[in-house]
Amino acid sequence: MEAVLSVKNLSTYFYMEEGVVAAVDDVSFDLAPQEVLGIVGETGSGKSVTVKSVMRLIKSPGKIVNGQIIYKGTNILEIPENEMYKIRGKEISMVFQDPMTSLNPLYTIGDQLMETIIQHQSVSKSEAYKRAVEMLQLVQIPEPEKRMRSYPFEFSGGMRQRAVIAIALSCNPSVLIADEPTTALDVTIQAQILDLMRSLQERLKTAMIFITHDLGVIASMAHKIMVMYGGKQVEFGSAEDIFYRPIHPYTNMLLRSVPRIDRKIDRLQSIPGQPPRMIDIPKVCTFLPRCPKRTEKCQTAIPPMEEIEPGHFVRCFNPVRGDE
Amino acid sequence: MLKYIIRRLLISIPELFIISFMIFMIMYAAPGDFLDQYRLDPTISAETLEAMRKEYGLDQPAIVQYLTWLKNLFKGNMGYSFYYRRPVSDLIWERVNATLILSVSSLLFSWALGIVTGIFSALKKYSFSDRILTVVALGLIATPSFFLGLLMLYLAAKTNWFPISGMISTSYNQLSAWNKFKDILWHMILPVSALSLGSFASLMRYMRGSLLDVLNEDYVIFARAKGMPERVVIYKHALRNAINPMITFLGFSISGLLGGALFIENVFGWPGMGRLIYQALIQQDMYLVIASGLISAILLVVGNLVADMLLALVDPRVRLT
Ligand SMILES: Nc1ncnc2c1ncn2[C@@H]1O[C@H](COP(=O)(O)OP(=O)(O)OP(=O)(O)O)[C@@H](O)[C@H]1O
Ligand SMILES: [Mg+2]
Numbered sequence: 001m002e003a004v005l006s007v008k009n010l011s012t013y014f015y016m017e018e019g020v021v022a023a024v025d026d027v028s029f030d031l032a033p034q035e036v037l038g039i040v041g042e043t044g045s046g047k048s049v050t051v052k053s054v055m056r057l058i059k060s061p062g063k064i065v066n067g068q069i070i071y072k073g074t075n076i077l078e079i080p081e082n083e084m085y086k087i088r089g090k091e092i093s094m095v096f097q098d099p100m101t102s103l104n105p106l107y108t109i110g111d112q113l114m115e116t117i118i119q120h121q122s123v124s125k126s127e128a129y130k131r132a133v134e135m136l137q138l139v140q141i142p143e144p145e146k147r148m149r150s151y152p153f154e155f156s157g158g159m160r161q162r163a164v165i166a167i168a169l170s171c172n173p174s175v176l177i178a179d180e181p182t183t184a185l186d187v188t189i190q191a192q193i194l195d196l197m198r199s200l201q202e203r204l205k206t207a208m209i210f211i212t213h214d215l216g217v218i219a220s221m222a223h224k225i226m227v228m229y230g231g232k233q234v235e236f237g238s239a240e241d242i243f244y245r246p247i248h249p250y251t252n253m254l255l256r257s258v259p260r261i262d263r264k265i266d267r268l269q270s271i272p273g274q275p276p277r278m279i280d281i282p283k284v285c286t287f288l289p290r291c292p293k294r295t296e297k298c299q300t301a302i303p304p305m306e307e308i309e310p311g312h313f314v315r316c317f318n319p320v321r322g323d324e
Numbered sequence: 325m326l327k328y329i330i331r332r333l334l335i336s337i338p339e340l341f342i343i344s345f346m347i348f349m350i351m352y353a354a355p356g357d358f359l360d361q362y363r364l365d366p367t368i369s370a371e372t373l374e375a376m377r378k379e380y381g382l383d384q385p386a387i388v389q390y391l392t393w394l395k396n397l398f399k400g401n402m403g404y405s406f407y408y409r410r411p412v413s414d415l416i417w418e419r420v421n422a423t424l425i426l427s428v429s430s431l432l433f434s435w436a437l438g439i440v441t442g443i444f445s446a447l448k449k450y451s452f453s454d455r456i457l458t459v460v461a462l463g464l465i466a467t468p469s470f471f472l473g474l475l476m477l478y479l480a481a482k483t484n485w486f487p488i489s490g491m492i493s494t495s496y497n498q499l500s501a502w503n504k505f506k507d508i509l510w511h512m513i514l515p516v517s518a519l520s521l522g523s524f525a526s527l528m529r530y531m532r533g534s535l536l537d538v539l540n541e542d543y544v545i546f547a548r549a550k551g552m553p554e555r556v557v558i559y560k561h562a563l564r565n566a567i568n569p570m571i572t573f574l575g576f577s578i579s580g581l582l583g584g585a586l587f588i589e590n591v592f593g594w595p596g597m598g599r600l601i602y603q604a605l606i607q608q609d610m611y612l613v614i615a616s617g618l619i620s621a622i623l624l625v626v627g628n629l630v631a632d633m634l635l636a637l638v639d640p641r642v643r644l645t
Contacts, residue, residue, distance in 0.1 A: 055549055082554070089551025096549075101542035104561050106568075106639060115560075116550045151640045167550055 003030035010067035012053045019280040023049040025231045034205045038222030046231040047211045051177045090120040093168040097180040099161035103152040110148030120171040135166040158189035177209045215258045230276040230286025237312035247319040249293045293318045336625040347617040352386045358406045358608045403611030412615045423596030427581045434520035442531025464525035473518035473591035489593035515592040535566040575631025579624035
């Protein structure tokens with residue numbers, strides 16, 4: 001199936017006084033309609049910068065230095081900035097990590113929901129109101145009419161994230177990006193929000209990019225998974241590929257660091273070493289310093305993304321094969 | 325809301341009592357009194373001095389003096405000025421307009437300009453014009469207003485472009501209404517500039533910083549991410565949040581309306597309260613000092629109240645909790 005969103009060789013760098021941070025380096029992926037792509041990786045691996053680049057929300061000192069972002073046949077990077085608002089929120093929309101800060105404290109939920117609807121759909125105020133109430137119902141906010149008049153501070157964290165999801169979905173976007181939408185919430189609320197997102201995705205068939213560093217969450221949400229490390233994608237494949245046949249050493253170690261019920265292991269393993277300092281990194285694999293399988297060859301070049309089996313890509317000279 | 329305002333005003337009444345009492349006690353505790361200048365004068369006899377002491381009530385204990393003053397205050401009498409031998413209220417009333425003209429126009433000028441240039445330089449962060457504005461602002465903040473006033477006086481005297489003193493020309497009475505207005509405006513330019521440039525500069529820097537902070541907030545980025553045009557993102561979502569912390573500042577500005585111009589009025593010979601209060605302080609003209617202190621205190625209360633009300637108007641978190 002033709003991809004709704006296709007990212008090709010995306011590189012986003014931050015030009016800091018201390019040097020250049022290659023926050024995202026040569027990242028490519030396709031997102032098919034109705035598909036959920038999970039992005040995992042430890043903190044600072046470039047997950048947020050990747051999706052912010054897709055939305056063109058990168059501000060100086062950051063810059064998209066290379067690549068294409070093709071949305072339904074158009075390269076988003078070629079759209080003038082003052083036209084981007086036609087894409088954002090309408091075609092591709094985004095849910096942020098912290099619901100406590102993503103809503104403007106001075107306007108009612110209804111206002112913030114309706115302004116989005118009015119902006120993107122040529123509807124009257126009363127129609128926008130009706131649609132806004134429907135959206136609140138859709139995200140299971142009780143007493144939606146009353147809640148339209150509430151301010152964000154009158155909402156709990158979970159309710160706010162529901163409202164944010166309602167705003168993000170209010171104009172039927174083709175792609176929804178959720179950047180760790182549950183990280184800031186209590187565990188029980190997390191589960192509720194995840195259930196909600198899963199059922200909405202199934203109902204509305206919106207293609208979705210879902211970022212998390214919780215492998216358990218990604219297992220229950222994503223069809224495809226991209227693993228990032230140090231600004232690069234190290235592995236990409238279907239959820240089964242990644243969970244049952246991981247081939248990059250980092251993915252392997254990541255999986256061994258989470259408890260699982262279907263496999264008996266004596267103890268959870270942590271990954272030794274530190275995430276890379278991202279400034280002016282040398283032109284080798286970013287995982288090299290922590291990699292147990294490194295060889296001479298790794299010192300010479302950055303490994304390319306290689307298709308090991310259909311749809312399963314890895315960026316490694318010494319992929320892990322079988323159940324090592 | 326109305327209930328809230330009334331409650332605030334009621335609370336302020338005991339505050340004002342305490343403030344007036346403290347001013348009274350400070351004046352009393354200060355060495356010497358109004359009659360000192362006469363004691364130095366050999367032509368004034370001891371009997372005359374004693375008579376004046378009685379007349380002014382200075383022979384009474386402080387607490388009695390205060391209570392007498394308080395009693396008169398309730399009858400609408402703020403006491404008499406020793407020096408002018410006239411009711412304090414008349415003296416203040418004559419001069420309050422001149423001061424208000426000066427300080428209200430400075431307030432409006434510095435706020436309007438400060439907010440607008442602050443927004444401009446935040447939106448053009450690190451551009452050439454932002455850098456120029458930053459340098460100018462830091463220079464103005466570092467310069468005391470009376471020095472700025474003196475500098476302007478010097479230039480005015482050199483160039484003859486502006487009058488150097490007073491509020492009206494000698495020919496004022498012969499002028500038509502329109503020309504009278506222009507005449508006052510003409511005299512106002514220098515003192516208003518001297519008075520407002522400093523606060524304009526700090527307001528601008530404050531506004532710039534506040535807007536830059538807000539522009540980094542998640543809700544501003546979210547507004548952009550949901551496809552609001554940049555105009556809406558800035559003027560609806562960012563600006564109102566950025567103005568919020570400025571409002572407390574406005575309260576302070578209001579409370580400084582009468583006292584803030586003291587130096588500048590002296591420098592420019594402006595016939596306002598500033599000079600009156602300044603002289604009264606030097607001469608220990610007690611009731612005049614207390615009255616002006618009380619007025620400043622009332623302005624402080626009013627300024628805070630106005631700020632709180634505006635805050636409630638802008639911010640639902642204040643209004644609804
Ligand atoms: N505004 C910025 N200025 C400078 N560097 C930045 C900026 N934003 C991100 N970076 C850099 O880009 C790198 C990737 O950051 P990013 O936010 O994408 O990480 P992440 O994978 O989303 O991590 P987390 O799980 O903590 O959200 C980081 O190393 C960070 O130093
Ligand atoms: Mg992130």
